[in-house]
Amino acid sequence: MTRSARDWLDLIRALPLTEPVRIMNVCGGHERSITTAGLRGVLPRNIELIPGPGCPVCVCPEEAIYAAIQHGLREEAIVVAYGDMLRVPVNVPKDEARSLEQARALGADIRPIASPLEAARIAHDNPARQVVFLAAGFETTTAPLAALLQEGAPENLLLVMAGRLTWPAVAMLLDSEQPGFDALIAPGHVSAVMGSDEWLFVPEKHGLPAAVAGFSPESLLAAFYAVIRQKLDGKAGLANCYPEVVRPQGNVAARRLLAASFDIGAAPWRGIGNIPASGYHLKGALRRHDAREHLPDHGAALRRRAGEMPPGCDCARVVLGRIPPTACKLYGQPCTPRSPIGPCMVSDEGACRIWWSAGTGSAS
Structure with a gap:
């Protein structure tokens, strides 16, 4: 029987939950669905939903964005990046370009793209120029890049690699003295690529309930019910509440492409530091596409x-679920989507932008 959102909500409300439970989601799409559907307002008060490290734009290394800006301004390369990346600010003096968008205003050839195929097309169309792709994203956007590399990317396409794996950030939190959550909602799209089994370490190693969710209120509420039920039963496990898309082993072909194209190693997350086994690094002969092999870093x-992070910005603690967006002193004033100071207010997967757009803590 297919249950409606109302059915799942009734089941959750009927649970004999007497203690508070903190449920972290690890997906910007989940946070957007939760917020726009108003799920926080209809759940029992002792259930706290915490946005976690689910925004690749928010954690993209500041130095990678800086490098892309300099490649456009100083090397006169064509720089391409996913649209949200163009507005993310870096830490430079006021008289310098703080974002790719500002670099474009100064004359750099900066172009927004929606897929690696667009980057390849631009490189094909401009064979005499270097095309630099700021390759930010999690597993779901890194897999298409791996496919492009395996098929044969243009030689003039260079990559500033900023791809990250999701699970190591969760593992880092769980290995800390204060994880900050009691149950985990694993990301649906990432799990579709990497498989739900990737999240078994949460219940098996740490004894915390976990569930994979889709993006509808029904799937999210089913996942909330599953992890709360596990907690009440004292039996932590992994529930797949997105079975129409997610399989235990994920997309085997996509995983093979990723393994053929990238090595996995430690990598920086903006404002957080290096996280072990969290970065995609070009493998073997594919390093000829590494922008660092061809272009200077300009100090x-x-x-x-x-x-x-920018001075005063608490995006790092928001990303890690340590504080809600509204606890940042810059939230809403002066940091808004129109004039973002931190990356969490730029992307539509950033918790700050999602909350502000929904009117949470806004002047309206």
């Missing part, structure tokens, strides 16, 4: 606050 390591 990026010498910059003040290189790699950090």
Whole structure:
């Protein structure tokens, strides 16, 4: 029997839950669905929904964005990036370009794209120029890039690699003294690629309930019910509440492409630091597409606050679920989607932008 959102909500409300439970989601799409559907407002008060590290734009290394800006301004390369990345600010003096968007206003050839195929097409159409792709994203956007590399990318296409794996950030939180959550909702699209089994470490190693969810209120509420039921029963497990898309082993072909194209190693997350086994790094002969092999870094390591969040910005703690967006002193004033200071207010997968767009803590 297919249950409606109302059915799942009634089942949750009927649970004998007397203690607070904190449920973290690890997907910007989940957070957007939760917020726009108003799920926080209809759940029992002792259920807290925490947005976690589910926004690739928010954690993209500041130094990678800085490098892309410099490649456009100083090397006169064509720089391409996913649309949200163009507005993410870096830490530079006020008289310098703070974002790819500002670099474009200064004359750099910066172009928004929606897929790696667009980057390849631009490189094909401009064989005499270097095309630099700021390749940010999680597993779902890195898999198509792997497919392009295996099929044969244009030689003039260079990559600033900023692809990240999702699970290591969760593992880092769980290995800390204060994880900050009692149950996990695993990301649907990432699990469709990597498989639901990737999240078994949550119940098996840490004893916390987990569930994979889709993006509808029905799937999310089913996942909330599943993890609360597990907690009440004292039997942590992994529930798949998105079975129409997610399989235990995921998309085997996509995983093979990823394994053929990238090595996995430690990588920086903006404002958080290096996380072990969390970064995609070009493998073997594919390193000929690494922008670092062809273009200078223009002294990026010498910059003040290189790699950090902007001064006063609490995006890192928001990403890690340590504080809600509204607890950041910059939230809403002066940091808004129209004039973002931190990356969490830029992307439509950033918790700050999602909350502000929904009117949470806004002047309206």
